[in-house]
Amino acid sequence: MRDIPLPGLERLQQVCRRLGLFTRLEPPRQVPPRAGERVAGLPLDPMLAAVYSRLGGALFARDLYLLRVEDEANELEEVNEQARTDWLPDLQVILFGGKAALAYYYATVPALADAHGFQPVVRINAYEMPGVLPVASNVDLFFDTWARYLERLVATPGYEEDGFSSLVFPWDVPDLVATDARLVRLMREARFAELTGEDEDARKWAALVLEAAGSGGSR
Amino acid sequence: MSHRAFLWSVLAACLLVGASGCVTPLAGSGGPALVEWRGVEEGRDDTEARRAELERARAQLWGVASGVREVGAKLLLTYWVENGALTLVGYRAESRDGLEGGPVDQSALGRVLEPVFGTFTQQHLGQVQLVLRREHQGWALEGYTAGAAHVRPPEARRLPVRTEGVPSRTFLSVQEAASRLVQLLPVPHREGRARLVAEVRLEDGRVLGTEARLYEATRSGGSGLGAGSFAAVELASVLLPFTEGLGQRTVRLEVVAVHPLDEGARVWVAAAEVERAPLPYGMDEDFAAEYHAMHESILRRWREEVAEGTAWVLQRGAEEMALWYVGGIFAHGMGVLAKVSAPVMKAVLERGGRAAAGWLRSALVRLAPQERRAFEQLWMKVQLEGEAALGVAERKELRGLMLRLEQRLGIPLDGPQKDRLREAARKAYSDLHPHLQHFLDTQPHRHPIHHRRPLEYCHLFPDEDINAPRNLAMVRDIVHRRINALWNKVRAARPQATAEEINAAARRIDAHFSPWYHRADEPPGVSLVQAEASALDALRRLFPELR
Numbered sequence: 001m002r003d004i005p006l007p008g009l010e011r012l013q014q015v016c017r018r019l020g021l022f023t024r025l026e027p028p029r030q031v032p033p034r035a036g037e038r039v040a041g042l043p044l045d046p047m048l049a050a051v052y053s054r055l056g057g058a059l060f061a062r063d064l065y066l067l068r069v070e071d072e073a074n075e076l077e078e079v080n081e082q083a084r085t086d087w088l089p090d091l092q093v094i095l096f097g098g099k100a101a102l103a104y105y106y107a108t109v110p111a112l113a114d115a116h117g118f119q120p121v122v123r124i125n126a127y128e129m130p131g132v133l134p135v136a137s138n139v140d141l142f143f144d145t146w147a148r149y150l151e152r153l154v155a156t157p158g159y160e161e162d163g164f165s166s167l168v169f170p171w172d173v174p175d176l177v178a179t180d181a182r183l184v185r186l187m188r189e190a191r192f193a194e195l196t197g198e199d200e201d202a203r204k205w206a207a208l209v210l211e212a213a214g215s216g217g218s219r
Numbered sequence: 220m221s222h223r224a225f226l227w228s229v230l231a232a233c234l235l236v237g238a239s240g241c242v243t244p245l246a247g248s249g250g251p252a253l254v255e256w257r258g259v260e261e262g263r264d265d266t267e268a269r270r271a272e273l274e275r276a277r278a279q280l281w282g283v284a285s286g287v288r289e290v291g292a293k294l295l296l297t298y299w300v301e302n303g304a305l306t307l308v309g310y311r312a313e314s315r316d317g318l319e320g321g322p323v324d325q326s327a328l329g330r331v332l333e334p335v336f337g338t339f340t341q342q343h344l345g346q347v348q349l350v351l352r353r354e355h356q357g358w359a360l361e362g363y364t365a366g367a368a369h370v371r372p373p374e375a376r377r378l379p380v381r382t383e384g385v386p387s388r389t390f391l392s393v394q395e396a397a398s399r400l401v402q403l404l405p406v407p408h409r410e411g412r413a414r415l416v417a418e419v420r421l422e423d424g425r426v427l428g429t430e431a432r433l434y435e436a437t438r439s440g441g442s443g444l445g446a447g448s449f450a451a452v453e454l455a456s457v458l459l460p461f462t463e464g465l466g467q468r469t470v471r472l473e474v475v476a477v478h479p480l481d482e483g484a485r486v487w488v489a490a491a492e493v494e495r496a497p498l499p500y501g502m503d504e505d506f507a508a509e510y511h512a513m514h515e516s517i518l519r520r521w522r523e524e525v526a527e528g529t530a531w532v533l534q535r536g537a538e539e540m541a542l543w544y545v546g547g548i549f550a551h552g553m554g555v556l557a558k559v560s561a562p563v564m565k566a567v568l569e570r571g572g573r574a575a576a577g578w579l580r581s582a583l584v585r586l587a588p589q590e591r592r593a594f595e596q597l598w599m600k601v602q603l604e605g606e607a608a609l610g611v612a613e614r615k616e617l618r619g620l621m622l623r624l625e626q627r628l629g630i631p632l633d634g635p636q637k638d639r640l641r642e643a644a645r646k647a648y649s650d651l652h653p654h655l656q657h658f659l660d661t662q663p664h665r666h667p668i669h670h671r672r673p674l675e676y677c678h679l680f681p682d683e684d685i686n687a688p689r690n691l692a693m694v695r696d697i698v699h700r701r702i703n704a705l706w707n708k709v710r711a712a713r714p715q716a717t718a719e720e721i722n723a724a725a726r727r728i729d730a731h732f733s734p735w736y737h738r739a740d741e742p743p744g745v746s747l748v749q750a751e752a753s754a755l756d757a758l759r760r761l762f763p764e765l766r
Contacts, residue, residue, distance in 0.1 A: 024660065065663040079664065087700050100663030101645050103699060104638075125634075127641070127703065128675070168642055171635035172588075201634030 004050035008144030015147040016060050019154050026056035029069055033076070035117065039094050040080035045108040045119040047139040048096055052076075059100060061150055066097045091130065091195065093122065096139070099169075103127050108139060112191055120186060122195060123170065132195040133205045135170050137182035148176050170205070178212035268379035268523075269303030273336050275384065275463070276305045280332070281325050282456040283310075284351065284358060287487075289317040292353040293361065299375035300343045306375040307460040308346070310491040316477060320355040327357045335363050373495050373511065374464030378519045385424065386522070389462050392426040397454035403431040404450065404476055406484040412437045415474040418494075423518060424462045425605050432471075450476070450486035457488040465515055469494040506572045510546025514602070521603055542576040547602040559618045561625035563681045578684040584639045585627040586620065594620045628681035637674045644668050644686045651688055658693075658739040666739055669694045672725045673706055679718040692736035701751045702732055705758060712765035720761070727757040 016023040032053040033039070035046035057068030057075070067075040079095050088095075093107035103126035108119035118138040125131025136142035146169070153167045170177055178184055186192065187206050196202035276298070284294060297309035329336075335349050346366030352359045371377075384390075396419050404415040416433040419426060454474065461470045472491050478484040498507050545568060567578045583591050597617040600608055609617065632640070648668045649656050658666050669692045670685065677685045684690075694702070709716065709724050716724075731754040734742040741747075759765050 022660075059660060059663055062660065067664060075664065087704075098664055099642075101649070101659045101666055101668050101693070102641050103667045103696070103703075104641075105664075126700075127637070127673075129707075131634075168635065168638045171638055204634065 004047055006047070006050055006054070006140045006143070008140035008142065008147065009051060009054070012060055012143045012147040012150070015150050019061075019150065021061035021150065021154070022059075023061065024057075024059040026058065026068060026070060028053055028056045029071055032056075033069055039076060040084040042080075042092060042094050042110045043117075044094065045110070045113070045139060046117050047119075048094070048108060051139060060146070063100055064097060064106075064146055065100050067095070087126070088124070088129075091124070091132070093124070093195070094119075095124070106135070106142065109192075109195065112186060114138070114182065120183060120192075122192065125201075130195065130197055130199060131201065132192065132197075132199070133170060133202060134183060134187055134192045134196075134209075135177055137180050137186065141180050141183075145170075145173070145176050145180070149173050152176075171208075174205070174208035175212040178209045184209065184213040265303065265379050265381075268381035269341060271381045271383060272303050272305050272379045273340065275382070276307075276460070277329055277332060277336060278384070279307075279456075279460040281328055282459060284328055284353075285323070285325070286453050286456060287312070287315070287353055288319040289315050290320040290353055290355050291317040294351045294353075295348060296351070297346060297348045297366075298340075299372055300340045300345065300347050301371070301375065301377045302344075302379055303341050304376040304379040305340060306372075306464050308372050308375065308464070308493055309348075310457055310460075310488070312487055312489055315475070315485070315487045315489070317353075320353060323357045331358050331360050334360060339363075372464075372493065374466055374468050374493055376463065376465055376515060376519075377512070378515055380519050381523050385459060385462060389424040389426075390459070393455050393458050393462060394451070396426045396429045397451040397458060399429050400431070400454055400472070400474070401450040401486070403434065404474055404486065405434075406476055406486075407436060407478045409478050410480050411478050413476045414489075415472075415476070417472050417474065419458060419461075419470045419472065420467070421462060421464070421470060422467045422605055423465055423603075424522075426462075427467075427605070427607075450474070453487055457491050461491065461493065464493070465518065466511065467496050469496075503572055506546065510542065513542065514546065518603065542573065544598055544602075545572075545576040545579055547598065559621045559625070561621055563628055564621065564625050567682050574684065574687070577687055578682070581640060581643070581684050581686045582624060582628065584636050584643075585630075585632075586624060590620055590623070594624075629678050631678045632674055640674055640677075640686055641668070641670075644670065644691050647686055647688070648691050648693060651691075652693065652737065655693055655737070655739070662739070665696050666693050667696055667699045668692070669699050669702065669736075671729060672721060675710075676716070676718075676721045679716075679721055693739075694732075694735050695739065698732065698735045698747065701747060702728060705751070705754055708755075708765050709758060709762065712762040723761055724758060727761060728754050730754070730757065 013023070013025075015021075029052070033044055033049055035044060035049040037044045037049070051066070052069050055066060056070045058066040067079055069076045076094075076096060083089075083091075083095055091107075092111055093109050095105045095107045098105040105124045105126060107122055107124055109122055110119055113119045114137070120134060121136040121139060121142040123131075123133045123135050125133075136145055149167065149169050152173065156167055167173060187209060192202075196206075280296065287294065291314045293313040295309075295311040295313070296307060299306045299308050331351070332349075335347065340347065343365060347363055348366065349363040350361040352361045400415070400417050400419075403417065404413065407413045413434065413436045415431060415435075418430045418432055420428045420430070454472065457472070458470060470491055471494050473489045474486060475489045476484060476486045498504065564582075568575050583594070586594060593616065597609065597613055597620070600613070601617070606614075645659075645668050649659055655666075671690050671692060672680070672685070674685055705728055706724075709721075713720055731750040734745045734750075735747070755765075
C-alpha cells in the first residue's frame with residue numbers, strides 16, 4: 001500500500017515536529033491490514049490501509065490519535081467490534097481514531113467511497129449520539145486539514161496556556177474543511193443525511209461548511 | 220528660569236515622554252504566545268529594568284529634594300525594595316523652618332545616594348529608610364536603615380519596570396490632584412501656621428480622587444487665599460513616587476503652611492503615608508496574593524510597552540484571564556456589575572477565589588468569540604485604567620455583554636460550546652491529575668473524561684461551574700459507555716428534567732460507579748455489570764417510567 005501517496009499525513013507529522021507538539025508514532029505491523037480487508041464486517045479504506053503500512057498507531061499533538069494495529073494489540077479491530085455489537089450497532093462506519101481522552105471518534109464511511117474506493121471521514125460524538133459531522137472526503141485530506149488546523153491553533157492567542165480560548169476542531173475551522181471540494185459536493189448532495197439524521201449540530205455544521213465553501217478556494 | 224518654573228521642570232523630568240497610557244484595541248494580534256507568567260518571568264533579563272528603577276527613583280527623589288532649601292531640613296523616605304523594584308511607602312520631612320541654603324545640583328545628590336541606590340538596593344529585600352539632611356551647599360546622607368522583609372505592604376512591587384518615567388496620564392492627574400489640594404489650604408496671616416490633612420486615593424498609577432480631612436490653623440487664621448502653585452509643585456513631587464505602587468490605597472498627606480513675620484509663606488508636605496484598604500470581603504489571602512502577582516505582571520508589561528502589553532494580556536490562557544477578571548471585580552468593588560441586572564453572576568463572583576474564576580471561565584464559552592474578545596478588551600481596560608476610562612459607549616457595551624452572558628446562563632449549551640467545554644475539561648483534568656497523564660498519552664481512546672453531571676444540563680445549574688474538579692472524572696471507555704447509556708434512559712424518561720431530578724440521578728449513578736472514577740484499572744471487589752444493574756434500579760425508583 002506504499003504506492004498511495006499520503007501528503008496530508010506527512011504534512012501533519014512535519015507540522016507537529018516543527019511546532020514541537022508532542023507526538024507518539026508506533027511502527028507498522030509486519031503485515032499491515034490490507035485495503036478491503038473486513039473490519040467488523042466493513043471493508044477497510046485503501047488510504048487507511050496505506051496509513052497503517054506506515055504507522056502502527058499514533059498520537060499527534062496530544063490530541064488526535066490513530067488506533068493501534070500492532071502484533072500484540074489490534075485496537076482497530078477491537079474498538080470496531082465493540083462498537084458494532086454494543087454502542088454503535090446502526091452506524092456503518094469504521095472508527096480509526098479520535099480525540100484523546102474524549103469520546104469523539106473519527107471514522108470512514110464505506111458506503112460513500114469514491115471511484116478509487118477512498119472513503120470520506122466523519123466525526124462521531126459519542127456523548128450525544130448520533131452526533132455525526134462530515135470532516136473530509138478521504139483519510140489523507142483529513143490529516144491535511146488537521147495539520148492546517150494545528151498551525152492555526154498554535155498561532156492563536158492563549159494557546160500556549162491552555163488552548164481553551166483558542167480553536168476547536170472542527171467547529172472553528174469550517175473554512176479549512178470547506179477547501180475539500182469532494183466533501184463539499186457530498187454535503188451539498190446531502191449524502192451524509194442517513195448518518196447525521198435530523199441532528200441540529202449536523203445542520204449547523206453543514207451550513208458553516210457550505211457557507212465557507214461559497215467564499216473560498218478548494219483542494 | 221524662576222525657582223517655581225525650575226521645580227516644575229524637575230518634576231516634568233519624571234514624565235515618560237510619549238506614553239499616553241491608553242489601552243489600544245488590537246486588530247488580530249497573532250504574535251507568538253509568550254510562556255512566562257506570574258512573578259519573575261523565566262528567561263527575562265531584568266538588568267535594564269533594575270537600572271530604570273534606580274533612574275526613576277533618583278529622578279523622583281530629586282523632584283522632592285530640589286524644592287527643599289532650608290538648611291538642616293531632613294527627608295525620611297521609606298521604600299520597599301524587592302528584585303530591584305523600589306516602591307515608596309512612606310515620607311516625612313522635618314525641620315523645614317530653617318534658613319535657605321544655596322543651590323544644589325542633581326548629580327551631587329546622585330553621588331550622595333550611591334551607597335543606598337548602588338548595589339544595596341539591588342540585593343536587599345524588605346524596607347529601607349534613608350535619611351537625607353540639607354546642608355548649605357548640598358545634601359548629606361545621614362544614614363539608612365534596613366527593615367524586616369517579612370511584611371510586604373500590599374502596594375509594594377516585586378517586579379522592576381523597564382520605563383524611564385511615569386506615564387503622562389499619571390503625571391497630569393497628580394498635578395491636578397495637587398492643584399486641587401492647595402486650593403483647600405489657605406495661607407495663614409503673618410506669623411500664622413496651618414495644617415491640612417488630606418487624602419489622595421490611588422489605584423495602581425491612577426488618581427481616583429482627593430479629599431480634605433482636616434484644616435487646622437494652629438496660629439492665627441488663614442487668609443482665604445489658596446497656597447498657590449509653588450505648594451502644588453511640592454505636593455505633586457511628593458505624591459508622584461507613590462503612584463509607582465499597586466492596587467487601591469490612600470495616601471494620607473499632612474501639609475504644613477507657615478507665614479513668618481518677615482518672609483513669604485512657605486508650604487511643605489510634612490508627612491505622607493499609605494493607608495491600605497482591607498482585603499475585599501470574601502477574597503481570601505491566597506487568592507489575593509495570586510491576583511496581585513498576576514496584576515503586577517500584567518501591569519508591568521503594559522507599562523513597558525503599551526500596545527505590546529495589551530497583546531500580551533490577550534495571549535494569556537483562559538484560566539489565568541478568568542482569575543485576573545474575578546480578582547479585578549473584587550478589587551473594583553463590583554462597580555461595573557452594580558448597574559447590571561445579573562443576580563447569578565453577582566452571586567457567583569461574590570464568592571470569589573478560584574471557584575469563581577473557574578465559573579467565569581466556563582461561562583464565557585457562552586459568548587461568541589467576537590463577544591468574548593470585546594469583553595476581554597473592555598474588562599482589561601477597566602483593570603488597567605479604571606472604570607472611569609471607559610467611554611459611555613464602552614461602558615454600555617460592557618454592561619450589555621455582562622447582561623447577555625447572564626441571560627444565556629439559562630439556555631442549553633449548543634454543540635460547539637459543549638466541545639469547547641469538554642476540551643477545557645480535559646486540560647483541567649490532566650493539570651489536576653498529572654499522574655494520570657501517562658494513561659491519556661498511551662491509551663488515549665480508553666480513558667475519556669466524564670462529566671458527572673452532563674453538559675446538556677449545564678443550564679439547570681447556572682451558578683455552578685460545569686468543569687469544576689468535583690464534576691470531572693477520568694473513567695475507562697467501557698465504564699463511560701455504561702454511564703452514558705443510563706443518562707440516555709434518564710433523558711428519554713424525563714425530557715424536561717428539573718435540576719433536582721438531575722442532581723438526584725447523578726447521585727445515584729455516582730453511588731454505584733464512583734469506584735471506577737479516576738482510575739485506569741478495574742477496582743477490586745466490584746462488578747461493572749452489577750453496578751450498572753444497581754444504578755438502573757435506583758434510577759427506576761426515582762423515575763418509574765424509565766425503561
